Amino acid sequence: MYKIEKSRLSELFAAIAAQEDLFLPIKKCDQANYGLWTEEAEVDLDTLKTVKSPKDCFFPQSETLYKCKNEDGKLAIDPAKLQDKPFVVFGMRACDVQAVKVLDNVFLNDPVDSYYAARREHGILVAMACHEPEETCFCKVFGIDAANPAADVATWMVGEDLYWKALTEKGEALTKLVENLLTDADEAAVEKEKKQIQAIIEKLPFSHLDLSVFENSELMELFDSPKWEEMYKPCLACGTCTFVCPTCQCYDIKDFNTGSGVQRYRCWDSCMYSDFTMMAHGNMRTSQMQRFRQRFMHKLKYYPDNNDGMYSCVGCGRCVSKCPASLNIVKVIKKMGGEA
Amino acid sequence: MQVENNKEFRPKIVAFCCNWCSYAGADLAGSSRLAYPADVKIIRVPCSCRVNPMFILRAFQKGADGVIMCGCHPGDCHYTSGNYYARRRMTLLFSMLDYLGVENGRTRVEWVSAAEGVKFSTTMNEFVAKIHSLGENVRLEDLRCKN
Amino acid sequence: MQELVKRAKELLADGTVVRVLGWKQGDLGYNPEPAYFNSEEELKDFVYDGFCGANLSKYMIEACKMEGNTLVFLKPCDTYSFNQLIKEHRVKREKAYIIGVGCKGTLDIDKVKNAGIKGIESISQDGDTLKLKTIYGEKEFPFNDALLERCTVCKGKTHQVYDELIGAAEGEEAGPVGNRFEMVEKLEAMSPKERFEFWQGELSKCIRCNACRNACPACSCLKCVFDSNQFDTAQKANVDTFEEQMFHIIRAFHVAGRCTDCGECSRVCPQGIPLHLLNRKFIKDINEFYGEYQAGEDTDSRAPLTNYTFEDVEPGIVVERGQK
Numbered sequence: 023m024y025k026i027e028k029s030r031l032s033e034l035f036a037a038i039a040a041q042e043d044l045f046l047p048i049k050k051c052d053q054a055n056y057g058l059w060t061e062e063a064e065v066d067l068d069t070l071k072t073v074k075s076p077k078d079c080f081f082p083q084s085e086t087l088y089k090c091k092n093e094d095g096k097l098a099i100d101p102a103k104l105q106d107k108p109f110v111v112f113g114m115r116a117c118d119v120q121a122v123k124v125l126d127n128v129f130l131n132d133p134v135d136s137y138y139a140a141r142r143e144h145g146i147l148v149a150m151a152c153h154e155p156e157e158t159c160f161c162k163v164f165g166i167d168a169a170n171p172a173a174d175v176a177t178w179m180v181g182e183d184l185y186w187k188a189l190t191e192k193g194e195a196l197t198k199l200v201e202n203l204l205t206d207a208d209e210a211a212v213e214k215e216k217k218q219i220q221a222i223i224e225k226l227p228f229s230h231l232d233l234s235v236f237e238n239s240e241l242m243e244l245f246d247s248p249k250w251e252e253m254y255k256p257c258l259a260c261g262t263c264t265f266v267c268p269t270c271q272c273y274d275i276k277d278f279n280t281g282s283g284v285q286r287y288r289c290w291d292s293c294m295y296s297d298f299t300m301m302a303h304g305n306m307r308t309s310q311m312q313r314f315r316q317r318f319m320h321k322l323k324y325y326p327d328n329n330d331g332m333y334s335c336v337g338c339g340r341c342v343s344k345c346p347a348s349l350n351i352v353k354v355i356k357k358m359g360g361e362a
Numbered sequence: 363m364q365v366e367n368n369k370e371f372r373p374k375i376v377a378f379c380c381n382w383c384s385y386a387g388a389d390l391a392g393s394s395r396l397a398y399p400a401d402v403k404i405i406r407v408p409c410s411c412r413v414n415p416m417f418i419l420r421a422f423q424k425g426a427d428g429v430i431m432c433g434c435h436p437g438d439c440h441y442t443s444g445n446y447y448a449r450r451r452m453t454l455l456f457s458m459l460d461y462l463g464v465e466n467g468r469t470r471v472e473w474v475s476a477a478e479g480v481k482f483s484t485t486m487n488e489f490v491a492k493i494h495s496l497g498e499n500v501r502l503e504d505l506r507c508k509n
Numbered sequence: 510m511q512e513l514v515k516r517a518k519e520l521l522a523d524g525t526v527v528r529v530l531g532w533k534q535g536d537l538g539y540n541p542e543p544a545y546f547n548s549e550e551e552l553k554d555f556v557y558d559g560f561c562g563a564n565l566s567k568y569m570i571e572a573c574k575m576e577g578n579t580l581v582f583l584k585p586c587d588t589y590s591f592n593q594l595i596k597e598h599r600v601k602r603e604k605a606y607i608i609g610v611g612c613k614g615t616l617d618i619d620k621v622k623n624a625g626i627k628g629i630e631s632i633s634q635d636g637d638t639l640k641l642k643t644i645y646g647e648k649e650f651p652f653n654d655a656l657l658e659r660c661t662v663c664k665g666k667t668h669q670v671y672d673e674l675i676g677a678a679e680g681e682e683a684g685p686v687g688n689r690f691e692m693v694e695k696l697e698a699m700s701p702k703e704r705f706e707f708w709q710g711e712l713s714k715c716i717r718c719n720a721c722r723n724a725c726p727a728c729s730c731l732k733c734v735f736d737s738n739q740f741d742t743a744q745k746a747n748v749d750t751f752e753e754q755m756f757h758i759i760r761a762f763h764v765a766g767r768c769t770d771c772g773e774c775s776r777v778c779p780q781g782i783p784l785h786l787l788n789r790k791f792i793k794d795i796n797e798f799y800g801e802y803q804a805g806e807d808t809d810s811r812a813p814l815t816n817y818t819f820e821d822v823e824p825g826i827v828v829e830r831g832q833k
Contacts, residue, residue, distance in 0.1 A: 051710045053780050070627075073780055074716060083716065083747040157537060157628050157644070225644045227537065227630060256543040258567075260720040262779050274745060280507045281424045289745045292718075297736060343618075346720045346777030347563060348540035356536065415762050416734075419755050436819065446817035452824040454765055454794055454814070458758060461696065461790050463705025466831050471824040501705050504751035 023212065024186040024197070024204035031184060035059050035112070037200045043109035045079050047072045056111070067113055067179065070156055071340055075268030076118050079111045080141045081125060083265070084289040087137070087275070091283035104140035110196065112148045116171035117161045117338040119149050121268030124334045128271045146192050149173035151219060158339030160228035160352065166336060169219040180215045183207070228352050235359045236322045237331070244323055245315070249357055254314035256347040261292030263341040263350070264317070269334045272298070293317045318354045373427040373493040375402045377486070378417065380410045382440035383475045384432030390479030398486035409433070411444035415455045418469065422502040428468045428493035432482070435473040445473070464501045467492050510557045512675055513582060516608065518549050520580050526606050527577030530568055532561040538632035538641075539618040543568055557582065559634070562615035562657065564773050566590035567726040573604045581605055584612040585677070586659070588669040589769035589805030590726035596808045597767070599729045609668035611676030614660035617776070621650050659772030659785065662689035669806060689770070693789050708754070714780040715753040717745055721774035721784050727764040734759070761787035766795060766813040769805040798822050
């Protein structure tokens with residue numbers, strides 16, 4: 023266990039950035055989002071949850087897959103370069119770290135997504151315990167411990183110090199890189215902080231949601247539930263929940279005509295959109311109720327059924343605070359579980 | 363196509379011309395041997411009010427450095443009132459682009475009748491000179507369309 | 510609020526309406542959701558407070574396609590949107606029974622949270638103060654500081670269309686309000702470069718979630734051009750350089766002259782982009798060039814962009830004005 027004074031964090035960031043790209047929460051125009059560290063950037067480690075999750079660092083909202091062009095009458099294809107240098111994502115919360123594991127199950131299983139795999143291979147996750155969890159958080163429901171994030175390096179902000187502990191080989195290597203800035207520390211302060219965090223989490227309003235209905239019911243029983251019809255109506259069919267979600271992994275592939283060539287890119291898609299999974303024959307989900315159901319069934323039933331019971335919701339609560347119509351997965355869980 | 367750096371800047375200019383007046387005006391400029399720079403690419407539209415704001419933005423996206431719209435003089439629209447609507451739309455759109463920080467000289471509307479070959483050519487010459495002085499469009503560009 | 514529920518029950522019972530469109534109590538102190546109530550029993554969850562910011566006129570587009578009449582609660586500014594939708598034939602006046610509800614201003618929970626108040630469990634109002642029970646202790650926050658921007662420049666407390674009023678008096682004054690064009694004027698006074706940087710910073714935050722469009726009562730197209738796969742326009746790409754600007758300019762332009770300035774776009778934006786500044790620029794320009802116009806004040810006038818006069822200003826005004 024090491025520590026570094028809060029006031030010297032910029033030195034730490036500069037030292038990391040000198041070697042590797044460093045992504046961390048940056049405040050721009052009043053909102054905190056993950057971005058590349060520069061000396062001028064306004065680092066914001068106090069905001070508990072960035073608007074967009076750090077998912078962007080591994081699975082960017084838009085990425086070019088290849089470019090093609092007409093060169094002397096022949097078609098020239100220029101594939102995008104895969105990530106080949108290490109980079110650091112600093113300040114991830116325990117829920118966001120778990121979300122990366124959810125994405126791993128999708129993108130690293132056969133057929134492996136090479137773009138994602140390359141980023142995962144080179145990405146180093148530095149997580150930070152949640153000093154003051156908020157009322158929208160419900161990570162505990164999914165067995166995530168916000169006090170003990172399971173990343174390459176775990177950090178805790180206690181008073182005026184940042185405590186640092188490497189948990190994996192990658193984390194050890196990163197620690198070596200910045201060792202001269204860190205000083206040895208004992209674990210007492212961190213242990214106290216952990217207890218405090220866990221005590222707060224116990225008190226959060228959504229910490230004790232009951233998921234048993236999704237474990238014990240048949241898929242079709244949930245699918246055919248009349249409750250979906252009652253719940254979906256306020257949904258405006260925007261994609262806010264999917265785009266702030268750290269685990270939503272659906273994407274669309276499109277071509278962009280640059281005038282002198284074509285760029286094929288992929289970008290996040292949302293199951294809330296009317297053209298989601300549009301095929302030549304049309305669309306299989308024609309009503310908003312079906313699209314709404316798809317999102318929550320995927321998170322709470324389809325995904326766990328295919329991944330040994332791991333839910334593809336991590337309880338970060340971003341959708342809870344961002345939905346324009348105040349709909350969210352918590353309301354769905356409660357309703358399906360029989361609560362009014 | 364590679365553009366070498368030492369080459370002189372050649373602006374790309376899109377001119378939307380209505381079929382009934384301005385396009386005929388351009389024709390007249392041509393048949394009267396009145397010169398205007400080849401940087402101007404004319405797109406013929408049935409009426410100036412056919413020009414959707416999106417056309418203008420798309421033109422900038424795909425590399426235009428300036429966009430000019432030409433139509434019949436107010437009162438002379440082939441469809442009676444098309445250019446009156448176009449006038450309001452373009453006023454608001456240009457004002458919005460200005461508000462977003464795009465140089466206001468990059469957009470222009472000019473009324474050119476079928477008899478005004480001279481006006482067409484002088485307008486284009488002026489506009490090209492203006493865009494030349496403003497340089498390349500960078501505030502409303504799409505990086506993906508560069509090279 | 511009890512009065513609203515009582516009246517809703519009466520109207521359901523006497524068959525004037527078959528459903529009620531209002532707001533349902535959420536599971537936190539500040540997240541009520543728009544909801545349909547079909548029976549007296551369901552109305553027990555009805556709520557109306559400062560967090561009921563959603564403009565229900567948008568939902569009336571769908572409600573008017575349903576069987577039977579709908580009772581809808583509209584705040585004064587929501588009624589402008591409803592009128593505008595009548596004008597555009599998106600809602601049917603006879604399918605709606607409108608109760609105009611009084612409005613003390615709608616609140617933005619983010620303003621409270623940004624002041625460092627976390628872990629909110631419940632909220633109550635005591636005069637001009639919000640009392641917040643949080644897991645970190647009891648907190649207080651001034652009501653007026655939590656108001657959404659749109660409510661600090663309120664258009665007025667007068668309902669433009671209604672069948673009856675509850676909790677609101679006809680011709681009620683809005684109280685002291687700011688100049689809604691203040692920020693637009695500030696931007697206009699900047700240099701083009703500064704303006705460009707301002708908008709580049711704001712618009713590059715856009716995540717293309719379409720919340721602004723989908724919450725907007727003026728965005729009532731059956732199929733949006735940005736959803737159409739037939740053209741190059743359905744670009745979901747999130748690239749800082751162009752697509753966001755394109756989307757927001759076109760959206761603002763399409764609602765120009767129809768936007769009632771209800772402020773839903775800015776309220777719902779997850780990235781806090783001040784989208785109302787785009788709409789207000791158009792409103793300000795329209796007022797200057799074509800005379801004062803407030804969309805939604807009536808149901809039969811011609812909108813500025815579907816109208817013209819022989820003497821309209823020429824587009825060159827933009828350059829001339831810039832040179833002043």
